Amino acid sequence: MESCHICGNDAIGTGYVEGAKIALCERCAEHSKRFQLFEQYRPQQPKPAQRKEKPEQELVAGFGRKIMKARVETKSLSREDFAKQMLISEPDLRAYEEERRKPLPDVAKKIEYALGITLVESKIAEEVEQQQAKSVPFKKEFTLGDIIKIKKK
Ligand SMILES: [Zn+2]
Structure with missing residues:
Protein backbone atom coordinates (compact mmCIF):
# COMPACT_ATOMS: atom_id res chain seq x y z
CA MET A 1 0.00 0.00 0.00
CA ARG A 42 -11.72 2.99 -9.66
CA PRO A 43 -15.25 1.95 -10.42
CA GLN A 44 -15.22 -1.30 -12.32
CA GLN A 45 -16.06 -0.79 -15.94
CA PRO A 46 -16.92 -3.59 -18.30
CA LYS A 47 -13.93 -3.93 -20.56
CA PRO A 48 -14.42 -4.46 -24.27
CA ALA A 49 -13.36 -7.98 -25.24
CA GLN A 50 -10.73 -6.83 -27.71
CA ARG A 51 -8.80 -5.12 -24.93
CA LYS A 52 -7.90 -8.26 -23.03
CA GLU A 53 -4.24 -8.07 -23.91
CA LYS A 54 -1.83 -6.56 -21.43
CA PRO A 55 -1.37 -2.85 -21.84
CA GLU A 56 1.89 -2.20 -23.59
CA GLN A 57 4.07 -0.16 -21.31
CA GLU A 58 6.96 1.85 -22.56
CA LEU A 59 9.59 3.80 -20.73
CA VAL A 60 9.64 7.44 -21.72
CA ALA A 61 12.61 8.77 -23.67
CA GLY A 62 15.44 9.91 -21.43
CA PHE A 63 14.10 8.00 -18.42
CA GLY A 64 17.60 7.63 -16.96
CA ARG A 65 18.27 11.35 -16.94
CA LYS A 66 14.80 11.95 -15.51
CA ILE A 67 15.49 9.60 -12.60
CA MET A 68 18.88 11.15 -11.89
CA LYS A 69 17.64 14.72 -12.19
CA ALA A 70 14.68 14.17 -9.84
CA ARG A 71 16.80 12.18 -7.38
CA VAL A 72 19.42 14.92 -7.16
CA GLU A 73 17.36 18.08 -7.66
CA THR A 74 14.05 17.19 -6.07
CA LYS A 75 15.06 14.75 -3.36
CA SER A 76 18.76 15.57 -2.85
CA LEU A 77 19.47 11.89 -2.38
CA SER A 78 22.71 10.07 -3.10
CA ARG A 79 22.47 7.14 -5.47
CA GLU A 80 23.22 4.82 -2.58
CA ASP A 81 20.43 6.22 -0.38
CA PHE A 82 17.85 6.26 -3.14
CA ALA A 83 18.72 2.68 -4.18
CA LYS A 84 18.19 1.62 -0.56
CA GLN A 85 14.79 3.34 -0.46
CA MET A 86 13.77 1.60 -3.65
CA LEU A 87 15.06 -1.76 -2.35
CA ILE A 88 17.33 -2.15 -5.36
CA SER A 89 21.10 -2.31 -5.57
CA GLU A 90 23.21 0.74 -6.31
CA PRO A 91 24.67 -0.81 -9.51
CA ASP A 92 21.11 -1.48 -10.69
CA LEU A 93 20.09 2.11 -10.10
CA ARG A 94 23.23 3.30 -11.87
CA ALA A 95 22.42 1.08 -14.86
CA TYR A 96 18.90 2.59 -15.04
CA GLU A 97 20.21 6.14 -14.76
CA GLU A 98 22.74 5.50 -17.49
CA GLU A 99 20.01 3.75 -19.49
CA ARG A 100 22.11 0.64 -19.90
CA ARG A 101 19.17 -1.32 -18.52
CA LYS A 102 15.45 -0.77 -18.14
CA PRO A 103 13.81 -1.10 -14.74
CA LEU A 104 11.06 -3.70 -14.42
CA PRO A 105 7.56 -2.19 -14.50
CA ASP A 106 7.01 -2.46 -10.74
CA VAL A 107 10.41 -0.90 -10.00
CA ALA A 108 9.71 1.87 -12.51
CA LYS A 109 6.36 2.54 -10.80
CA LYS A 110 8.04 2.73 -7.41
CA ILE A 111 10.61 5.20 -8.71
CA GLU A 112 7.85 7.25 -10.36
CA TYR A 113 5.94 7.61 -7.11
CA ALA A 114 9.02 8.27 -5.02
CA LEU A 115 10.33 11.00 -7.29
CA GLY A 116 7.06 12.37 -8.63
CA ILE A 117 8.00 11.76 -12.25
CA THR A 118 6.52 9.80 -15.13
CA LEU A 119 8.64 6.99 -16.51
CA VAL A 120 6.15 4.58 -18.02
CA GLU A 121 3.60 5.35 -20.67
CA SER A 122 0.82 2.96 -21.38
CA LYS A 123 -0.11 2.95 -25.05
CA ILE A 124 -3.48 1.28 -24.57
CA ALA A 125 -4.41 3.56 -21.71
CA GLU A 126 -3.83 6.52 -23.99
CA GLU A 127 -6.02 5.01 -26.67
CA VAL A 128 -8.82 4.44 -24.18
CA GLU A 129 -8.54 8.01 -22.94
CA GLN A 130 -8.76 9.33 -26.46
CA GLN A 131 -11.84 7.25 -27.17
CA GLN A 132 -13.50 8.48 -24.00
CA ALA A 133 -12.68 12.05 -24.93
CA LYS A 134 -14.34 11.52 -28.31
CA SER A 135 -17.49 10.04 -26.81
CA VAL A 136 -18.07 13.03 -24.54
CA PRO A 137 -19.38 16.03 -26.45
CA PHE A 138 -17.39 18.35 -24.24
CA LYS A 139 -17.77 21.57 -26.18
CA LYS A 140 -21.44 21.15 -26.94
CA GLU A 141 -22.30 20.85 -23.27
CA PHE A 142 -20.64 24.14 -22.46
CA THR A 143 -23.16 26.93 -22.20
CA LEU A 144 -22.42 30.62 -22.38
CA GLY A 145 -23.03 30.78 -18.63
CA ASP A 146 -20.27 28.26 -17.99
CA ILE A 147 -17.83 30.21 -20.07
CA ILE A 148 -18.59 33.43 -18.23
CA LYS A 149 -18.16 31.63 -14.90
CA ILE A 150 -14.76 30.31 -15.98
CA LYS A 151 -13.62 33.72 -17.14
CA LYS A 152 -14.50 35.26 -13.79
CA LYS A 153 -12.23 32.87 -11.90
ZN1 LIG B 1 -2.46 12.79 3.24
Missing part, protein backbone atom coordinates in the same frame (compact mmCIF):
# COMPACT_ATOMS: atom_id res chain seq x y z
CA GLU A 2 1.36 3.40 -0.99
CA SER A 3 1.35 6.07 1.66
CA CYS A 4 0.38 9.68 1.19
CA HIS A 5 3.46 11.78 0.47
CA ILE A 6 2.06 14.66 2.48
CA CYS A 7 0.74 13.13 5.70
CA GLY A 8 1.73 9.46 5.54
CA ASN A 9 -1.79 8.01 5.66
CA ASP A 10 -2.83 5.33 3.21
CA ALA A 11 -2.86 6.81 -0.27
CA ILE A 12 -5.84 6.25 -2.54
CA GLY A 13 -4.44 7.75 -5.72
CA THR A 14 -2.05 10.21 -7.29
CA GLY A 15 -2.31 13.90 -8.00
CA TYR A 16 -0.13 16.83 -8.88
CA VAL A 17 1.07 19.07 -6.09
CA GLU A 18 3.29 21.96 -7.14
CA GLY A 19 3.85 20.23 -10.46
CA ALA A 20 4.98 16.90 -9.00
CA LYS A 21 2.92 13.73 -9.28
CA ILE A 22 2.69 12.13 -5.84
CA ALA A 23 0.62 9.56 -3.98
CA LEU A 24 -2.09 11.14 -1.83
CA CYS A 25 -4.69 10.14 0.74
CA GLU A 26 -8.36 11.13 0.53
CA ARG A 27 -7.87 14.30 2.56
CA CYS A 28 -4.73 15.57 0.87
CA ALA A 29 -6.17 14.81 -2.58
CA GLU A 30 -8.30 17.94 -2.20
CA HIS A 31 -5.18 20.08 -2.46
CA SER A 32 -3.92 18.45 -5.64
CA LYS A 33 -4.61 18.89 -9.32
CA ARG A 34 -5.66 16.18 -11.80
CA PHE A 35 -6.18 13.69 -8.97
CA GLN A 36 -6.66 10.11 -10.09
CA LEU A 37 -7.66 7.15 -7.97
CA PHE A 38 -5.44 4.11 -8.00
CA GLU A 39 -6.64 1.43 -10.37
CA GLN A 40 -8.04 -0.76 -7.59
CA TYR A 41 -10.29 2.04 -6.32
Whole structure:
Protein backbone atom coordinates (compact mmCIF):
# COMPACT_ATOMS: atom_id res chain seq x y z
CA MET A 1 0.00 0.00 0.00
CA GLU A 2 1.36 3.40 -0.99
CA SER A 3 1.35 6.07 1.66
CA CYS A 4 0.38 9.68 1.19
CA HIS A 5 3.46 11.78 0.47
CA ILE A 6 2.06 14.66 2.48
CA CYS A 7 0.74 13.13 5.70
CA GLY A 8 1.73 9.46 5.54
CA ASN A 9 -1.79 8.01 5.66
CA ASP A 10 -2.83 5.33 3.21
CA ALA A 11 -2.86 6.81 -0.27
CA ILE A 12 -5.84 6.25 -2.54
CA GLY A 13 -4.44 7.75 -5.72
CA THR A 14 -2.05 10.21 -7.29
CA GLY A 15 -2.31 13.90 -8.00
CA TYR A 16 -0.13 16.83 -8.88
CA VAL A 17 1.07 19.07 -6.09
CA GLU A 18 3.29 21.96 -7.14
CA GLY A 19 3.85 20.23 -10.46
CA ALA A 20 4.98 16.90 -9.00
CA LYS A 21 2.92 13.73 -9.28
CA ILE A 22 2.69 12.13 -5.84
CA ALA A 23 0.62 9.56 -3.98
CA LEU A 24 -2.09 11.14 -1.83
CA CYS A 25 -4.69 10.14 0.74
CA GLU A 26 -8.36 11.13 0.53
CA ARG A 27 -7.87 14.30 2.56
CA CYS A 28 -4.73 15.57 0.87
CA ALA A 29 -6.17 14.81 -2.58
CA GLU A 30 -8.30 17.94 -2.20
CA HIS A 31 -5.18 20.08 -2.46
CA SER A 32 -3.92 18.45 -5.64
CA LYS A 33 -4.61 18.89 -9.32
CA ARG A 34 -5.66 16.18 -11.80
CA PHE A 35 -6.18 13.69 -8.97
CA GLN A 36 -6.66 10.11 -10.09
CA LEU A 37 -7.66 7.15 -7.97
CA PHE A 38 -5.44 4.11 -8.00
CA GLU A 39 -6.64 1.43 -10.37
CA GLN A 40 -8.04 -0.76 -7.59
CA TYR A 41 -10.29 2.04 -6.32
CA ARG A 42 -11.72 2.99 -9.66
CA PRO A 43 -15.25 1.95 -10.42
CA GLN A 44 -15.22 -1.30 -12.32
CA GLN A 45 -16.06 -0.79 -15.94
CA PRO A 46 -16.92 -3.59 -18.30
CA LYS A 47 -13.93 -3.93 -20.56
CA PRO A 48 -14.42 -4.46 -24.27
CA ALA A 49 -13.36 -7.98 -25.24
CA GLN A 50 -10.73 -6.83 -27.71
CA ARG A 51 -8.80 -5.12 -24.93
CA LYS A 52 -7.90 -8.26 -23.03
CA GLU A 53 -4.24 -8.07 -23.91
CA LYS A 54 -1.83 -6.56 -21.43
CA PRO A 55 -1.37 -2.85 -21.84
CA GLU A 56 1.89 -2.20 -23.59
CA GLN A 57 4.07 -0.16 -21.31
CA GLU A 58 6.96 1.85 -22.56
CA LEU A 59 9.59 3.80 -20.73
CA VAL A 60 9.64 7.44 -21.72
CA ALA A 61 12.61 8.77 -23.67
CA GLY A 62 15.44 9.91 -21.43
CA PHE A 63 14.10 8.00 -18.42
CA GLY A 64 17.60 7.63 -16.96
CA ARG A 65 18.27 11.35 -16.94
CA LYS A 66 14.80 11.95 -15.51
CA ILE A 67 15.49 9.60 -12.60
CA MET A 68 18.88 11.15 -11.89
CA LYS A 69 17.64 14.72 -12.19
CA ALA A 70 14.68 14.17 -9.84
CA ARG A 71 16.80 12.18 -7.38
CA VAL A 72 19.42 14.92 -7.16
CA GLU A 73 17.36 18.08 -7.66
CA THR A 74 14.05 17.19 -6.07
CA LYS A 75 15.06 14.75 -3.36
CA SER A 76 18.76 15.57 -2.85
CA LEU A 77 19.47 11.89 -2.38
CA SER A 78 22.71 10.07 -3.10
CA ARG A 79 22.47 7.14 -5.47
CA GLU A 80 23.22 4.82 -2.58
CA ASP A 81 20.43 6.22 -0.38
CA PHE A 82 17.85 6.26 -3.14
CA ALA A 83 18.72 2.68 -4.18
CA LYS A 84 18.19 1.62 -0.56
CA GLN A 85 14.79 3.34 -0.46
CA MET A 86 13.77 1.60 -3.65
CA LEU A 87 15.06 -1.76 -2.35
CA ILE A 88 17.33 -2.15 -5.36
CA SER A 89 21.10 -2.31 -5.57
CA GLU A 90 23.21 0.74 -6.31
CA PRO A 91 24.67 -0.81 -9.51
CA ASP A 92 21.11 -1.48 -10.69
CA LEU A 93 20.09 2.11 -10.10
CA ARG A 94 23.23 3.30 -11.87
CA ALA A 95 22.42 1.08 -14.86
CA TYR A 96 18.90 2.59 -15.04
CA GLU A 97 20.21 6.14 -14.76
CA GLU A 98 22.74 5.50 -17.49
CA GLU A 99 20.01 3.75 -19.49
CA ARG A 100 22.11 0.64 -19.90
CA ARG A 101 19.17 -1.32 -18.52
CA LYS A 102 15.45 -0.77 -18.14
CA PRO A 103 13.81 -1.10 -14.74
CA LEU A 104 11.06 -3.70 -14.42
CA PRO A 105 7.56 -2.19 -14.50
CA ASP A 106 7.01 -2.46 -10.74
CA VAL A 107 10.41 -0.90 -10.00
CA ALA A 108 9.71 1.87 -12.51
CA LYS A 109 6.36 2.54 -10.80
CA LYS A 110 8.04 2.73 -7.41
CA ILE A 111 10.61 5.20 -8.71
CA GLU A 112 7.85 7.25 -10.36
CA TYR A 113 5.94 7.61 -7.11
CA ALA A 114 9.02 8.27 -5.02
CA LEU A 115 10.33 11.00 -7.29
CA GLY A 116 7.06 12.37 -8.63
CA ILE A 117 8.00 11.76 -12.25
CA THR A 118 6.52 9.80 -15.13
CA LEU A 119 8.64 6.99 -16.51
CA VAL A 120 6.15 4.58 -18.02
CA GLU A 121 3.60 5.35 -20.67
CA SER A 122 0.82 2.96 -21.38
CA LYS A 123 -0.11 2.95 -25.05
CA ILE A 124 -3.48 1.28 -24.57
CA ALA A 125 -4.41 3.56 -21.71
CA GLU A 126 -3.83 6.52 -23.99
CA GLU A 127 -6.02 5.01 -26.67
CA VAL A 128 -8.82 4.44 -24.18
CA GLU A 129 -8.54 8.01 -22.94
CA GLN A 130 -8.76 9.33 -26.46
CA GLN A 131 -11.84 7.25 -27.17
CA GLN A 132 -13.50 8.48 -24.00
CA ALA A 133 -12.68 12.05 -24.93
CA LYS A 134 -14.34 11.52 -28.31
CA SER A 135 -17.49 10.04 -26.81
CA VAL A 136 -18.07 13.03 -24.54
CA PRO A 137 -19.38 16.03 -26.45
CA PHE A 138 -17.39 18.35 -24.24
CA LYS A 139 -17.77 21.57 -26.18
CA LYS A 140 -21.44 21.15 -26.94
CA GLU A 141 -22.30 20.85 -23.27
CA PHE A 142 -20.64 24.14 -22.46
CA THR A 143 -23.16 26.93 -22.20
CA LEU A 144 -22.42 30.62 -22.38
CA GLY A 145 -23.03 30.78 -18.63
CA ASP A 146 -20.27 28.26 -17.99
CA ILE A 147 -17.83 30.21 -20.07
CA ILE A 148 -18.59 33.43 -18.23
CA LYS A 149 -18.16 31.63 -14.90
CA ILE A 150 -14.76 30.31 -15.98
CA LYS A 151 -13.62 33.72 -17.14
CA LYS A 152 -14.50 35.26 -13.79
CA LYS A 153 -12.23 32.87 -11.90
ZN1 LIG B 1 -2.46 12.79 3.24
